[in-house]
Amino acid sequence: MAPSPTGKKDTKAVQDYSAAWTAIMRLARAGSSWSGRERNCAFLNCGDVEQGARFANVSAVSGLDFPDDGRALAVTDWDGDGDLDLWARNRNAPRLRMLRNNASTDDPGAQNWIALRLEGRKVNRDAIGARAEVVLADGTRLQKTVHAGTGFLSQSSKWLHFGLGSGTPEIRLVMVRWPGGNSETFVGIENKRRHRLTEGTGKAERLPPRSGVADHAASNQEPLPASGAAQIILPRRIPLPTMTFHPAGASAPVPLQEGSRPLLLLIFSGHCGTCRTEMTEFTAEAQAIREAGLEILALSLDSLAPGGDADGAAAKLIQETEFPFLTGSVTAASAGRIRHLLGSLFDYPPPFSVPLSLLLDAKRNIVSIYRGPVALETLVHDLRHGVGGHIDFLRDLAIPFPGRWHTKSITESELAEFVANYFQSYDPAERLRYLEIATTSALNSNRADKLRRQVIDGHLAWARNYSSGGKVDQALFHFEKTLQLDPENGPAHNDFGALLANQGKLAEAENHFRRALVIDPDYALAKRNLKLLIPLRNK
């Protein structure tokens, strides 16, 4: 727990506090609950009660106390039977409940009511803001206002529903105060009826009682069984993160290259029974898979386990299933990048599990993601429509139900930047790679320039970081990248020069200091460095 800073100026405290937010949300996304399974509440207004509080807790006795993650609530006499029903919108399943009120049917004390729909003529037609006051013969006065939008993300009915208590209430009149302040008295209002009250008429229009409503059966909408399996087409193809693997039998890792045909990258474990089933099926379907134009690369994760792949389970599985496609094992860094990529795409990614496969196009962009085994039928469909289809169609393939869009699909460049931003807090090097993709695919030069700036700053930061950490090769690489993209970067020339000088490459170092001074003749640091360098060179 981190204390909240009291002002934005305390940068360290702000960072610390923000990191605490990130941490708690990470736990929630890893399956922890946070005020979960809380039951809805209902408090009964006991009127002018003599003993204790005015409200009594009837959450459970009323039947409203579902343990949902509730959000929106709307009140309406949906079935017109004279009591207020509720529509509830939840975060978790079921996401919707129609909660029928049985009071007017079951409770002899809940039989008296009226409902009023106000209609403006001079004032707004919906009469929003109009207040109706019901005056009963015994002097009771009840008032309600027409609202449009109360609660959280909710709009209840514009009908004003008044319960009138038990006994035989006599309705004397209804006084309406229209927006602006004009009052109007309405008569002709009858118990247990719905009425329309139109501005300027002074007389209530009685509406016929509702009939023909079915007696709907109650059910608790038990949750559907959860499944970790999913076949996901992405709304746009995403470049695979940097991926290296050990081909079967090879000790040195190799990068995954572009190819001439699509590839199913299957990640498995020798200890996973479902993987065995899936790979057995792929063996049986090998010919059909190849005819569909698909190659498979199956990579084992077993070497990442604490003891490594000591028992050779992955190799055994491949041997026993006579798996006829390419195989190997994945490096920890590559597996981590795939996990982070999934984290960048999904707000509630399930725990990293196998079998997991990615359908890649020839350029090694991810088209779809399969958690659990994937059937040949699905692969064939996704090859045809996902890999081979029009790019705009992907967004429609990604959604489970039809609908309409008013926004355009994300661009290739925006998507790469989206992924890059996520990688920032996990793998800054991979972030740069995605930023570079975003730069090269940017649709206009302004955006490209902005992104290029980020890439340059990123490389320079890495170069300096490696430089001070004594990792010379990496530092050289990033300095060269920086200057390749931004040849006029004075500070980069200076810092690169300093690194070279320390490596004894004095001539090259001098060149860079001089370049820095051509760019900015008043650059004090470069001047000083050059001054230090010259006597060394002369030695």
Place this chain on the structure above:
Amino acid sequence: MHLRLKIVSLAVIFLIGIGVWMLLKVAPPRDTVSDDTVEGIQPRRSALHERPDQTNGVDVRMTPIKIPASAPATAADLHERKLDPRADGWDGEVLGEAALNQLRRILASDAEGGDAWPLSAGFACTPLRPNQRAEVFRTGTMAVHRGEIPQEMTLRGEAALRAQVNAVGVLPGTRVEIKIVRVAPRTDGFSTRALVELFRVDDRRRKQVSARWDCEWLHVEDDGSESGPLLHRLALASYEETVATSGRAMFEDVTHAVIGDSAGYRGQVRRGMNHWAARLTKIDDLHFFGHHGLAIGDANGDGLEDLYLCDGGGLPNRLYLQNADGTVRDASAESGTDWLEESKSALFLDLDNDGDQDLVVATVALLLLMENDGGGKFRIRGGIPGLPDPHSMSAADYDNDGDVDLFVCNYGAKPADAGRSGFEATAPIPFHDANNGGRNVLLKNNGKFRFIDATREAGLETTAGRWSFAAAWEDFDDDGDQDLYVSNDFGRNNLFRNDQLPGGGRRFRDVAGELGVEDMASGMSVAWADYNRDGKMDLYVGNMFSAAGNRITSRQRFTGNRPNTAKQLQRMARGNTLFQGSRDGRFHDVSETAAVTMGRWAWSSLFADLNNDGWQDLVVANGYLTNERTDDL
């Protein structure tokens, strides 16, 4: 991602086909030169497809794999470790959990004749059910019983406690819920306050007990048995019994019967956000928070109420039209309202005063303004761009010019970025009084579906960007114009009084402080009604109640050297607030005496006369994130 609007500029439309000059000649004059509505929005229906789907009901065994970290730990990683209260030195949290486990053992209904209860040798308690009880309220089939709270610790030993637990109604089949809301250390142990709720159904009788228990616990020597603390004293602090005798519950879930077994029901109602947040991407704004609202209105003018549902990015919003028998039919596609963009809320409003219900939908990209043709078909008339993070909307005619205007709450200051939005994109600072949230907007209706941003002109442009979740209009001062209450997360709320200027204009002034309704807490919702029938409007504000928040903020270590801030933070976790309006215009916080604070982690908190007795009751939707694990952060 919200800025990828498909907007064709007017100029482009003009140039297509016909000469510009001709069109300018016939184009109707604009109502205003400076409105903020964009037009030319061109929706696109998604292509129909049928993709093989093997996910339904297939239970596949997957093997989870832990990938070793290959990068150094970040600040968030370090915090994640600290979030375990044991590691962070919050011993109170550990004690609270131990007490909870012991109370659960005692109240486990199958404990009869089982292991001995964890009681101290000198254990004593008050009766757990008042001996003198009276029916203090009854309506038809529901009754409320209360009684004098016994003060004396007259009972001793396990047998006496067993008899009390039995008398209070803990029997096989009783549902027991316990929340520890306060922990304080003592010399030889510690004390706790627990909220206890019991519920059981016997034949045709439903009975609920809501009680508060104050407990004292003694530490035991650590003998390795992990037996936990011993209950030493138990005192009843409050008690209430409610009973319903109608047989079936007052409220029953009839959703399945009303909606039927359509794809929209199976897929969208019976699957929660966690399901979709593992399958639909953040690229199209699918997040797991589930902040999606609903609106009730008569969409097709047949006199029956209909339902509009908002949903997450990639899931279509739904319009369900009501049939005569009370069931619904899905009219989402044919009505033109099945938006796939993430939508937080919607309102049915007659925006052009022609007698039908138009529709406003707050999507992540635009506030869409749709005109009803009178029969339930909707056409886009324009949209309001530039809203960073729209949540609840509330409508009223604030300038009394005869048409309804719109107030839109914007929670965060920035639209979703790289899949993060709200407090994940920008940390609210300071937590108890944050002013770095979104800019709320007042949209003035200029007729013909044209709206202008009147926020500044009306004086609603506050210097502090509050984290506003909800707002509601009401003429609380009875002067004929609509005032506005805004409920804000992470800090104080606003009550904007609508004042008429001498020149005829309108100016809002924030009077929340002077009228006593700032309610510094985590505001999620607001509703107005006259709950005590005194003719003055009252306010119910939905807030966060957090048992953990209550425990921690009441501890000495937390309050330490910042008593004022600590007090404010304690208030943040108290729960819902009921403000009673009075003749002098001020409001009085009656939440605790009215016993309506414990709405848990509340969202929509509304007034409704549930039993037609003429008194406004309260209903609260609550709960934040229910995930696989039953722990509680």
